[in-house]
Amino acid sequence: AEKWGLKEGDTFTVVTGPNSRNDGGTSWDFQVLGVVPDYWDWSQPENGFIIGNATYLENTEPLSQRGTGYGLNVALRSGDRAVSISEQIDRQYENSGTATVTVPKRLDAEAEIQQGFAMASMTTGIAIAGFVMILFLTGNAIARSVRERIPEFAILETIGFRDVHLMSLVFTDAVIPCLLGAAVGTGLAGVVDGLSTRFLPGSLSRYLSSPAPTLALLAWALGLAVLLALASSVIPMLRLRRLSVTDALAGR
Numbered sequence: 558a559e560k561w562g563l564k565e566g567d568t569f570t571v572v573t574g575p576n577s578r579n580d581g582g583t584s585w586d587f588q589v590l591g592v593v594p595d596y597w598d599w600s601q602p603e604n605g606f607i608i609g610n611a612t613y614l615e616n617t618e619p620l621s622q623r624g625t626g627y628g629l630n631v632a633l634r635s636g637d638r639a640v641s642i643s644e645q646i647d648r649q650y651e652n653s654g655t656a657t658v659t660v661p662k663r664l665d666a667e668a669e670i671q672q673g674f675a676m677a678s679m680t681t682g683i684a685i686a687g688f689v690m691i692l693f694l695t696g697n698a699i700a701r702s703v704r705e706r707i708p709e710f711a712i713l714e715t716i717g718f719r720d721v722h723l724m725s726l727v728f729t730d731a732v733i734p735c736l737l738g739a740a741v742g743t744g745l746a747g748v749v750d751g752l753s754t755r756f757l758p759g760s761l762s763r764y765l766s767s768p769a770p771t772l773a774l775l776a777w778a779l780g781l782a783v784l785l786a787l788a789s790s791v792i793p794m795l796r797l798r799r800l801s802v803t804d805a806l807a808g809r
Contacts, residue, residue, distance in 0.1 A: 558592045560605070565591050579619050625655050639663065688781070696789040699731050703793040710797060724794040732786035739782035743775055 563569060571585045578585075587609065595605055615623050631646070633639060639661035646659045703710070710723050 558589075558605075563589050563592070565589050576619065578617050580617075585617070631659075636661075636663065688785070692785055692788055695731065695735065695785060696792065699727065699789045700793050700796075702730065703727060703796065720798050723797045724790070727793050727797065728786060728790045731790045732783060735782040735786040735789075736779060739778040740775070743778045 558564065561569065567589045569587055569589070571587065573583050573585065575583060577583060587607075593608075611627075631642070633642060643659035643661055647657050650657045713723060714720075
């Protein structure tokens with residue numbers, strides 16, 4: 558309205574291509590009934606949008622084009638039912654000459670973001686690579702720590718500590734930083750993911766819920782941290798089982 562200087566009651570003409578009207582014409586005359594605020598869910602919000610009268614279009618278009626090409630938004634009380642209700646709608650019209658294609662807004666937005674590559678597969682691959690790297694670094698750090706404290710472990714064994722006690726100490730040294738890292742990392746991931754949606758177009762970010770760490774996700778992270786600590790401690794534990802107190806106290 559601002560671009561064309563239009564107000565309520567004005568008439569303006571839209572010129573389209575050939576074969577768009579049943580009478581062979583290419584011009585459409587519209588009367589402005591009102592000016593409304595911009596709608597946030599528009600692919601190009603800077604260009605604004607126009608709502609026209611469907612009956613006017615139906616009565617003017619060629620017969621073969623009437624009743625097709627419309628998009629309808631269905632509001633649901635629960636977004637969790639979007640997929641099932643979409644399937645119900647399409648099944649109802651699957652035998653129609655103009656069958657429907659119903660897609661939940663959230664899934665459509667996620668597909669647009671992914672744009673041809675599987676985000677889940679890529680994320681899983683990155684996670685596995687990161688886990689292996691952390692396993693290597695943690696295992697190396699624990700092994701080095703045990704090597705530097707061999708005389709201390711030997712002294713503990715001479716005063717009555719059993720192998721299981723020594724291995725428990727090694728495992729505790731590994732599991733505490735792993736658990737702390739998992740908890741802090743999960744929290745930071747939730748913060749970073751929540752901020753990332755701010756850089757997406759408004760038409761996409763409004764359909765994507767802000768990620769937040771759940772108790773189930775935290776449990777997975779802590780469980781993997783325990784597994785990481787256990788895997789990192791295996792080799793140092795086996796070395797302690799073969800520990801010779803005499804050689805260790807002698808510095809050999």
